[in-house]
Amino acid sequence: MEQIEFDYPAKRKVSRRAHVGVVGSGGLEVLLEPGEGERSRVFIRTSVHGFRDTWKAVLDRFFSKYDGVVRIQINDAGGTPGSVMLRLEQAVEESEQ
């Protein structure tokens, strides 16, 4: 298991938390909670080693459109970049409902 952390500048307040997904083979769970200050922090635990650059690319793209101040925990069991992005977008959708 590899642990990876990132943080991104952010400004918009988020009021609701959201939980989506299951840590099943090829899947992941995302916990999105309101954060503090002007940074968003992302904590990743993944069963697949050596994909830090891929994670960074996915999250760079996600935070190029999303500006909420959040704390995101990702528990990953081998999700593809596509499914990671879908789960992130689903978490945002739920938190903004």
Add this chain to the structure above:
Amino acid sequence: MIPSRDRTNFLNRQSFLELDARGRAASLFDEGTSRELVGPFDRIESPWLAIQDVTPQEDDGCVVMKGKIAGKASVVVALEGAFQGGSMGEVSGEKMTAALDLACADSEKGVPTSAVILLETGGVRLQEANLGLASVAEIMASILTLRKHAPVICVSAGTVGCFGGMAFAAGLSSYIVLTREARLGLNGPEVIEQESGIDEWDSGDRALVFAINGGEQRYAMGLADALVEDDTPQIVNAVRRFIAKGLPPIHRSSQVELYRRRIGALDTSRQWDPSELRRAWGTNGSKEDNR
């Protein structure tokens, strides 16, 4: 009687199998009455998985919800089959035990509280070995205490099914609800093949596995109380019906003499056919014994 497959509803049904544990648990409650206890944001995860290089899940694959079903106080405990095969670890086991014990405490205080356990599990989580085994023992003890006051309803919809130590939990419950996609058994087919060889049981032969462990066969043998389609309203109705019914006159697992007699009468010198077992143990026979 085995209900025939409902083909008219096939396209319009709301699949229960496609829901995750949280979705399954939530679907059972009367609208607007449920709340989750010890959810993922409480971050009570297994302390043993990360040190063995396994990614944990924040709810440890066990979802507990409290609310009302058919107007009656109920607790639902759902195992997530997709996370570590729905296996019982220290945390998931303790969550289930505590939920059952709280239901029991409420029942003793005059609010009979039924429990619905949604079992999609291969049994004890091997990474947590003895702690998982201890959990299964505690769950069994808690079911036995609760079922004096209020029914414990086991639903196994599939596709993991219910095997290993948690099959005891299913066996002790007041009612068992299965679908044709469910499988129920003590030792799973893969375990039997691994221990006794492919001649004993070819676990890759799905027709054979379902002819023996499958929901339809288990129901036809009188080892389950309802066989329903993979349709959420059908499963909800079955659960509501059993909660409304209350405790059975006698629990299946209390009929020790009946099952001793049946097992004693089995001639194990020859291979039995699943359909013969249906005739020998069948639902009708069980109903007579239940009077």
